Amino acid sequence: MNNINDLKSLELTVGDVFSKNARLKARNVNVFYGNNKAIDNVTIDIGSKEVISFIGPSGCGKSTFLRCFNRMNDTIDSCVVQGEITIDDENIYDKKIDVVPLRARIGMVFQKPNPFPKSIYDNVAYGPRIHGLSENKEHLDVIVEESLKRAGLWQEVSDRLQSPGTGLSGGQQQRLCIARAIAVSPEVILMDEPCSALDPIATAKIEDLIHELGNDYSIVIVTHSMQQAARVSKRTAYFHLGKLIEVGKTKEIFTRPQHHQTEAYISGKIG
Amino acid sequence: MFNFYLLSSVLLISLIFFFLGNNRAKNLVKLNQKNLHSLTHYYGVYSLLVSLLPALGIFFIFTICDDLIFAELIKKYIPKEVVASKDYNFTIVLAQINNSVEGLIFGTPPKWVTNAAEIWISWIHKSQIITVIICISTALISGFLGYKKISGNFRSRNAVEKIVMSILAVSSVIAILTTIAIIFSVVFESIRFFALIPYDEFLFGTVWNPQFEGAERAGSGQEGLSQYGAIPLFAGTFLISIIALCVSVPVGLFSAIYLSEYATSKERVFFKPLLEILAGIPTVVYGFFAALTVAPFLRSSGSIFGLDVASESALAAGLVMGIMIIPFISSLSDDVINAVPQSLRDAGYGLGSTKNETVIKIVLPAALPGIVASIILAVSRAVGETMIVVMAAGLAANLTANPLEAVTTVTSQIVTILVGDQEFESAKTLSAFALALTLIVITLAMNFYALHVVKKYREQYE
Incomplete structure (x- = not known):
């Protein structure tokens, strides 16, 4: 499989993988878990201030691919990433790149809400504190308030910032995690199935939030729900068995899929 | 060895009941062509437990109690003049008799000791016979009753569940009772110590200098040569x-x-x-x-x-x-x-x-x-x-x-x-128990406090 040349693999992906004002560029990315190939030669651009969703059946590698963008796969011993991923034309897998500031530039929201067992305030203030983003206490207060407002949580928690973040409801916790990610002012936010553990009302709130945040950030969202992809994203990428099958405008993917596998997935035959 | 044989035979009886119960359940299935409430082996296990546990319980009660009862009964056989003598101590007399029962004879013990020992041995034989009869018959009777109970409607699976639960509960009670017993054994000796030495002197005294001296014996009124701070x-x-x-x-x-x-x-x-x-x-x-x-x-x-x-x-x-x-x-x-x-x-x-x-x-x-x-x-x-x-x-x-x-x-x-050799009347020996008691109290207090801290922290964050 390694010997497939670039041209051939690009032929595999249907649709327009490139973007005019690309912020993140992935070129011929392969990911291995030990001897297992999880991502097979994926090339895609992610535009500036663009919301793009990754869809596909379970185990298709969409989460694995997402975690390549902020090098979260580094924490898994057996995981090897090949190929090139650039942010603003800087290769993030370059040996000179320090992964710590990189992860501050590319924020991440996880599948299950994972607030720290600290107060709501400390949860949001965590990132600014470790990166030294605030000059003084007042500035930090401003950052925390601003982040919570942007995450649409301020009204609900402004009177109990010192109570534990784990005491919030699931949907509130996830918005807290989003506020925590925003607080370090990232350029890109990666979301790994952010609503899969939430009820429909909380999901709707998060989706509204993604909509709004899309005006300022590039957002990559992995989702199981095709409706969600249709609601929140402008572009959609369909993964299958570690390969990127089709990329295109969300509307077109869902109404006129060009690849037969995409069509099969969308019409419910795979998945 | 005697106990080993007795326990093995009780176990054997209950094993037989296991197979009997199992077979009876199987036969019920065969004859009536209808479903039992539980799987057949549950009926076997039920019969086994029902015959084994009461017999075991009775066995342990007997083995624990007979020495106590004998010790009480043997008092009659100690001559009056020995009891009346000044340095009479029942514990020591009992030890003498027990030694002679076990065949450990130092020097020539008085005639009444050997007599008492002979009586004691005869009691042991009697109690052994009684234990055998009662244990075996309990195993047989209760096993038989359990076996009789087996019918299509009997819920042996639930019954076994209950028995297992009570075995587990009894085990945990044993652990708790042992702890309490340990504490009490220390408490009683400590009370005797504090009767000799005031507790404030013990707790707040800054000099520790215990000595074995006849003078500081209980009641002699001459404490003070040793210091127990x-x-x-x-x-x-x-x-x-x-x-x-x-x-x-x-x-x-x-x-x-x-x-x-x-x-x-x-x-x-x-x-x-x-x-x-x-x-x-x-x-x-x-x-x-x-x-x-x-x-x-x-x-x-x-x-x-x-x-x-x-x-x-x-x-x-x-x-x-x-x-x-x-x-x-x-x-x-x-x-x-x-x-x-x-x-x-x-x-x-x-x-x-x-x-x-x-x-x-x-x-x-x-x-x-x-x-x-x-x-x-x-x-x-x-x-x-x-x-x-x-x-x-x-x-x-x-x-x-x-x-x-x-x-x-x-x-x-x-x-x-x-x-080394101890005199249990002396404040020095008893002070060991007072020390142990204080140590237990302190560690318990620390544990309680720490658990409290941990709990508080947990509530805050989970």
């Missing part, structure tokens, strides 16, 4: 414990963090068992390591700096005790650190924390209740540890905060008091 002992205990914790908490905690957060799985598999070997070394070995290796080393290196280190010092004992406790802290902390969900670490890394920041700011606070629990366990070990201090810390009851001097601890005093 326990403060130096407790001070020594805490001095050594604090030194031990200063060694074990950082080393144990840091190695736990290394093992759970930084080490690769290969290193972990290699290092963790090695660390746990420390816990398997007998404390006596630690003791002579402290006395023969560490103490002389401290003494010689102290003299380089012009310090006078006693050859038996609190420092040597504390350091070695600290090494002994390391695995308790590291092993438990490692478990709790591992139990911190990976999602929290991911969140930290995702925000751009370094590994170190993630450990200090996220993982350790989340694992803190468990870490505190492991430290409490270590403190209890340190306070209760005996062998190392006996060998390395000395026996001089100095009231000092200088770790270079010899001190003694509560446990090592208890050992020195209780080793």
Whole structure:
């Protein structure tokens, strides 16, 4: 499989993988878990201030691919990433790149809400504190308030910032995690199935939030729900068995899929 | 041997009932062509338990009680003039009789002792016969009743469930009762001690100088030659414990963090068992390591700096005790650190924390209740540890905060008091129990307080 040349693999992906004002560029990315190939030669651009969703059946590698963008796969011993991923034309897998500031530039929201067992305030203030983003206490207060407002949580928690973040409801916790990610002012936010553990009302709130945040950030969202992809994203990428099958405008993917596998997935035959 | 045969035959009977019950259930299925409530082997297990447990219970009650009953009955056979004599002590007389029952005869015991022993032996034979008859017949009768119960509607699966639950409950009650019994055994002797020595003198006195002297016997009114101020002992205990914790908490905690957060799985598999070997070394070995290796080393290196280190010092004992406790802290902390969900670490890394920041700011606070629990366990070990201090810390009851001097601890005093021949009337012997009681109270209080702290912290964050 390694010997497939670039041209051939690009032929595999249907649709327009490139973007005019690309912020993140992935070129011929392969990911291995030990001897297992999880991502097979994926090339895609992610535009500036663009919301793009990754869809596909379970185990298709969409989460694995997402975690390549902020090098979260580094924490898994057996995981090897090949190929090139650039942010603003800087290769993030370059040996000179320090992964710590990189992860501050590319924020991440996880599948299950994972607030720290600290107060709501400390949860949001965590990132600014470790990166030294605030000059003084007042500035930090401003950052925390601003982040919570942007995450649409301020009204609900402004009177109990010192109570534990784990005491919030699931949907509130996830918005807290989003506020925590925003607080370090990232350029890109990666979301790994952010609503899969939430009820429909909380999901709707998060989706509204993604909509709004899309005006300022590039957002990559992995989702199981095709409706969600249709609601929140402008572009959609369909993964299958570690390969990127089709990329295109969300509307077109869902109404006129060009690849037969995409069509099969969308019409419910795979998945 | 007798007990072994009896128990085996009871077990055999209940096994037979297992097969009988099982077969009866199978036959019921065959004959009636209808379904039983439970699987057939549950009927067998039910019959087995029903025949075994009552017989076992009766057996244990009999074996525990017969000595007590005999001891009460034998009083009749002790001659009046012996009972009336001045230094009559029933415990000693009983021991004499028991020795002669077991065939341990020192010198020529009085005639009445051999007589009593013969009577005692005849009772043993009688009680054995009675035990056999009652145990076997209980096993047979209750097994038979259980067997009779087996019918299509009988819910043996639920019945077995209940019996198993009560076995488990009884086991936990035994553990609790033992604890209570231990405490009471110490409490009663302590009360006798406090009748001789006022408790404020014991608790707040600063001189510990117990002596065996006839003069300080109970009721002679001449106490005061010895002094029973326990403060130096407790001070020594805490001095050594604090030194031990200063060694074990950082080393144990840091190695736990290394093992759970930084080490690769290969290193972990290699290092963790090695660390746990420390816990398997007998404390006596630690003791002579402290006395023969560490103490002389401290003494010689102290003299380089012009310090006078006693050859038996609190420092040597504390350091070695600290090494002994390391695995308790590291092993438990490692478990709790591992139990911190990976999602929290991911969140930290995702925000751009370094590994170190993630450990200090996220993982350790989340694992803190468990870490505190492991430290409490270590403190209890340190306070209760005996062998190392006996060998390395000395026996001089100095009231000092200088770790270079010899001190003694509560446990090592208890050992020195209780080793050798004892007179249970003397304040010195009884003081061991008072010390033990105080130690138990202190460790219990510490545990309660620490649990309270842990609980408070948990409520805050979960």
